[in-house]
Amino acid sequence: MIAYLSGGMENAKNEGADWRTEMTDWLKENLNHDVIDPVLESEKRVIQMGAENYRDWKTTDPAKFKEFIRILINQDLRAVIGKADYLIVLWDESVLYGGGTHGEVTIAYWVDRPVFLVNKLPSEKLSAWISSCSTETFDSFDSLRDALLKEYQL
Numbered sequence: 001m002i003a004y005l006s007g008g009m010e011n012a013k014n015e016g017a018d019w020r021t022e023m024t025d026w027l028k029e030n031l032n033h034d035v036i037d038p039v040l041e042s043e044k045r046v047i048q049m050g051a052e053n054y055r056d057w058k059t060t061d062p063a064k065f066k067e068f069i070r071i072l073i074n075q076d077l078r079a080v081i082g083k084a085d086y087l088i089v090l091w092d093e094s095v096l097y098g099g100g101t102h103g104e105v106t107i108a109y110w111v112d113r114p115v116f117l118v119n120k121l122p123s124e125k126l127s128a129w130i131s132s133c134s135t136e137t138f139d140s141f142d143s144l145r146d147a148l149l150k151e152y153q154l
Contacts, residue, residue, distance in 0.1 A: 002034045006101050020039055088144065092120035115134045
């Protein structure tokens with residue numbers, strides 16, 4: 001099984017790498033599941049394309065920036081559609097200022113991938129759209145882990 005780890009990057013602390021690393025280790029150790037970590041996949045693409053300063057392009061070369069971001073978008077959506085068996089999503093304030101997580105959750109719903117959402121916002125602030133695209137919503141990673149063990153443990 002392969003989990004896609006969705007959540008804020010552009011506006012998240014450390015691009016959201018910390019929770020993804022922790023979840024990757026837990027999934028491998030407890031369920032023997034692989035992951036697609038878009039933070040790591042984006043880093044690989046940045047290096048591959050020599051785009052280490054791509055964030056500067058947002059103001060210095062908007063067309064080049066948009067072209068590069070589209071490469072990352074395509075990479076992520078192809079992974080959600082064609083590689084992932086399910087999504088784990090961290091829904092917190094950082095996703096409100098971006099668009100990728102919204103798109104990944106919607107696409108996953110559209111192609112019938114389970115979406116396990118950890119909501120860190122007050123429940124009344126959780127988007128009805130995102131909530132409805134989610135298979136199950138949790139208020140903590142601990143409760144998510146319990147559910148994943150019940151769902152996928154060998």
